[in-house]
Amino acid sequence: MTTTDLHRLTGAYALHALSDEEREEFELHCAGCEACAQESAELSATAARLGLAASTRARPAMRDQVLRRITTIRQEAPSGVAPPSSVRTRGRARLLPRWALAACLAAAAALGATTVWQHQRAETATEQARQAEQTTDRIAAVLAAPDARARTAKLSGGATGTVVVSASRNRAVLVVSAMARPPHGRVYQLWFDDGGAMRSAGLMDPGRSDQAVLLRGAVGAASGVGITVEPDGGSQQPTSAPLALWEFPA
Template sequence: MSTLDLHRLTGAHALHALPDDENVTFERHLSRCEPCREEAAELRATAARLGLAAATTPSPALREHVLRRITTVRQEVPGTTDGALPVHAGRRARLLSRWVLAACLAATAALGGTAVWEHQRAEDAGERARRAAGTADEIAAVLAAPDARTRAARLGGGATGAVVVSRELDRAVFVVSGMTRPPGGRVYQLWFDDFGRMRPAGLMDPGRNDQVVLLRGAVDGASGMGITVEPEGGSRAPTTGPVALMTLPA
């Protein structure tokens, strides 16, 4: 598989549509290719954003049909026969890939909005449902905001993350994929970085590798966000060094 072929796999990787052998090869490529890392993280955030837009029940064959059609879409740059692309052609190929991916993600959105994960169980099922619905609405509002901006980054342990910020709503959403689960009795805690002072911003689900989390509280001019490993229930201030630090998009 050529490097050019690998650059085209960001969309399929974001949709978890790669066969195991190709996924292993592409993960190795991601460790060396920053543009692909950033694009894959941004596309996962886009998938989550589109996933929130629909909750219709598709036919069982829809996913297989979409993935089969992907293989028939032309992505070669006209006039290119080898693995090397001039700068302008590379940009054109990247744009074409985004158009193809957008169509695939639109179809994926009909698969039920799987990007929003259920929060911790509550004893009262009705209350849990109301809370989950309210959180989903807030996440959707941030992701769909006209001023929403995304910053993607590679996290430790092979995970990738993206933070989406709406300054108008003063809220932020964190999308993560491939996060290693914390040790027993511990949890990942999110923080707003107020120019060096860390402010609690909620907890991640310790049982999920992939999730979308609404950061608790207002952005309120924060410069970035961080993640630490804390005792169950969280801490008022970080008790360990950061697992990850990310600058918020302007």
């Protein structure tokens, strides 16, 4: 393969579309070609962002919930015109019995509590969205780092996984595709290999077959990363044989 051909493989490399032989030859080429190394890293970051966006779907019940809540929102009356119900009851407002007044106060208190609860939920959703955006930015930063190095491995069931590590950022990212769901009550857990001692690097989302995961914690002196199947919530140490092991690329 000529040098000209290698320059044209940045996109295929970012999408993991090269054979093992082509990938190894391209990585050797990138070691001496800063332009190709930078372009392939930027394309990998773009591909990861697009994959993250495409894999995030609204819950199936979201549409029905939105349409149902719309019907509970009263339309605002035209400016200067009082709603008909208020016109009819204005003359009797002072005749409300005590139990009705108490009921109104109770309803107002409940409405206030509901408003606070909805506000808290909105704040929680906003914070979750902010954290997700920060995580996406950190993933993209690792993938686009000038010194980012990648290694791909085949997993069972036709799945593939690529680990990308950046020494300058001291972080690693695992990108998986077509990953089967773990058994009920189990979860995929990631581990750093610290010279044979396994250090937890976080949990994968069991409901997503395609995902990019920022490994929890610094790479440090770790030589690689592995995946095991663990009980919900994860384990302190691996309790099963690894499904896959990656040595970090030099």
